[in-house]
Amino acid sequence: MAWFASALAFLLAALVLGAWGLAGPGRWSGAGALAVVHLFAIGWLSQMMLGSLIQFVPVLTARVLILPRLALPGLILCSLGALALAAGFLALEGWPTGILLMAGPVLLGLGFALTAAMLGGTLIAAQAWRTQDGAMLSLALLALPVLWGTGAGMAWAFEGATWGAALLPDGLPLHILLGAGFWLTLAAMGVSYRLFPMFLIAPDGGSPLRRAALILAGIALALLMAGLGTLLAGGNPWPLAWACALACTLATALYLAEIRRIWRSRRAPRPEVNMAWSRVALAFLALAAALAIPALTWGGPWAEAAVFLALVGWLSTLTLAQMVKITSFLTWIQVFAPLIGRAPVPMVHDLTDARAARRALALWVGGVATGTLALAVQSPALFETATLALLLAALLHGRELIAIRRLRHLSDKMRPAKMPPMILPQSDRSFDHDIPRPASA
Numbered sequence: 001m002a003w004f005a006s007a008l009a010f011l012l013a014a015l016v017l018g019a020w021g022l023a024g025p026g027r028w029s030g031a032g033a034l035a036v037v038h039l040f041a042i043g044w045l046s047q048m049m050l051g052s053l054i055q056f057v058p059v060l061t062a063r064v065l066i067l068p069r070l071a072l073p074g075l076i077l078c079s080l081g082a083l084a085l086a087a088g089f090l091a092l093e094g095w096p097t098g099i100l101l102m103a104g105p106v107l108l109g110l111g112f113a114l115t116a117a118m119l120g121g122t123l124i125a126a127q128a129w130r131t132q133d134g135a136m137l138s139l140a141l142l143a144l145p146v147l148w149g150t151g152a153g154m155a156w157a158f159e160g161a162t163w164g165a166a167l168l169p170d171g172l173p174l175h176i177l178l179g180a181g182f183w184l185t186l187a188a189m190g191v192s193y194r195l196f197p198m199f200l201i202a203p204d205g206g207s208p209l210r211r212a213a214l215i216l217a218g219i220a221l222a223l224l225m226a227g228l229g230t231l232l233a234g235g236n237p238w239p240l241a242w243a244c245a246l247a248c249t250l251a252t253a254l255y256l257a258e259i260r261r262i263w264r265s266r267r268a269p270r271p272e273v274n275m276a277w278s279r280v281a282l283a284f285l286a287l288a289a290a291l292a293i294p295a296l297t298w299g300g301p302w303a304e305a306a307v308f309l310a311l312v313g314w315l316s317t318l319t320l321a322q323m324v325k326i327t328s329f330l331t332w333i334q335v336f337a338p339l340i341g342r343a344p345v346p347m348v349h350d351l352t353d354a355r356a357a358r359r360a361l362a363l364w365v366g367g368v369a370t371g372t373l374a375l376a377v378q379s380p381a382l383f384e385t386a387t388l389a390l391l392l393a394a395l396l397h398g399r400e401l402i403a404i405r406r407l408r409h410l411s412d413k414m415r416p417a418k419m420p421p422m423i424l425p426q427s428d429r430s431f432d433h434d435i436p437r438p439a440s441a
Contacts, residue, residue: 001330001405002072003051004323005423006079008398010043011316015391024383025375028304031092038089041179041311042108043082048319049187050078050115052326053137056191057119060133061126070114077111085155092158102159105152112148116141132210136190139217143182150175150228166232173296173303174228174241180310181248181292182221185285188318189213189255192278196259199275199325200266209261213254220247238296245292252289256282273354274325277361281321284313284368304375312390313368320364320397324357327404334420335407346414353409356400364393 014036017023022032058065081104088101120141128134150171153164167175197204227240259282268275291306328351336345367389374382405422407415 001327002423003047003054003075004327004401006075007044007047007051008394008401010039010047010079010082011394012391012398014039014044015387015394018387019384019391021380021384024380024387025301025304025378026380031089034092035086035089039082039086041184042085043079045184045311045315045319047075047078047082048323049184050074050119052191053119053187054115055326055330056194057122057128057137060131060137060194061122061128063122063126065118066121066125067118070118074111074114074118077107077114079111081105081108081111088155099159101155105148105155109148109152112144116144132206132214133190133193135214136186136193136217139214139221140183140186140190143178143186143221146225146228147175147178147183150178163232166234170237171228171231173299174224174231174237176307177224177241177244177248177292180288180307180315182217182224184315185252185310186217188315192259192318195322196262196275196278199268200262200271201268202262202266207258207261209254209258213251213258216247216251216254220244220251223247241296242293245296249289249292252285256286272325272349273352273357273361274321277321277358277365278318280361280365281314281318284309284317288314301376301378305372308371308375309368312371317361317364317368320394321361323397323401324352324404327401328352331405331407331420335416344414346410350414351404351407351409353400353403356396356403360393360396360400363389363396367393 017032017036017039021027022030023036024033027033028037054065054071083104084100084107085104088099088104091101120138123129123134123138123141126134129138150167153161154167154171154175155164157164157168193210194204196202221244223240223244227237227244230240231237263279288306288309291302291309295303295306325348328348331351332346332348339345367386370389371383371386374380374386402422403409406419
């Protein structure tokens with residue numbers, strides 16, 4: 001929950017700056033836009049993904065997380081690194097933020113290293129690469145240090161680093177593809193392969209579609225690595241970049257076909273709000289993948305729309321939708337699991353107001369559609385309007401998550417006398433003993 005809370009704070013910060021006019025059509029080359037993008041991609045999406053994997057990898061591997069005490073310092077370093085990097089970019093426009101552009105990548109690198117030690121160590125110990133889901137997550141974690149290296153090089157290039165200057169400007173599309181297409185999307189795919197069958201009550205297991213998507217993703221990552229090497233050697237990376245984009249598009253199509261198969265085999269007659277709105281996120285993924293090759297070929301509005309659909313449409317919509325269920329489930333486990341068999345307990349979905357969650361997600365999706373249109377027609381005013389809608393949706397979503405953690409949707413009889421900590425893990429092991437039992441227990 002601490003990772004989730006930090007990520008939501010970064011999301012709000014990025015949207016406030018975006019609504020202020022620091023990002024949008026015609027502004028992406030500015031230092032303010034770089035600050036907004038990195039607050040969003042690192043502070044919001046990457047922290048959400050790392051927090052989710054800290055919870056998910058032990059489930060996937062059926063093992064206790066290796067070095068779990070690294071989670072808190074990893075969170076602190078990632079947060080400080082994202083703040084320092086954003087402040088460093090703002091310094092390029094005259095803000096008094098000093099040498100933070102140099103310090104930000106260092107802090108982020110340390111934070112990523114600590115979390116990768118936990119997650120990668122657990123995957124290696126469990127030999128998770130032998131499974132299709134674990135192999136997809138392993139590919140995502142392999143992309144993370146390369147993503148950090150290219151980003152650090154370009155950031156330090158602003159301060160005179162010569163090797164990083166070789167990545168500008170042609171390395172920027174490859175850096176974006178590494179972040180949105182490999183680190184974040186492959187991790188989301190690996191997690192969804194396990195979560196979607198669980199939430200839809202569908203058969204879970206490997207399939208030829210998953211295997212083919214995994215192979216294509218591995219080929220695409222190898223092509224991207226080769227493209228980066230060619231660029232650093234002074235060659236032309238674009239043929240390899242286009243081949244990589246094509247492989248990514250095909251892998252995405254196979255992933256969507258696999259999710260469709262899972263959906264059609266479900267036994268849940270009516271999907272809950274998290275899965276219903278995840279379908280919209282999948283539609284955004286399909287649109288972003290369809291724009292990948294035009295984005296690399298023509299750039300401009302094509303590239304802006306593709307990246308926006310990937311980060312704000314696909315990844316953020318999926319994350320926000322699943323946060324409702326995950327927060328409810330973690331809260332239920334923390335508060336009510338110890339009472340099973342000893343007292344009446346609510347269902348997990350009782351902790352959520354589905355209508356409030358639907359309203360927030362509908363507003364978010366409307367903001368994504370409006371923002372995509374604004375980028376297509378290159379309208380800064382329309383983009384700021386879309387960002388305001390996204391900001392309001394994020395605030396409404398945050399309010400619902402707080403309500404879930406505070407158990408506000410339960411009756412007084414079902415609500416415990418002592419509430420769980422909002423964010424940090426509970427230090428009192430006897431928490432469940434302090435919950436008053438109903439008279440009928």
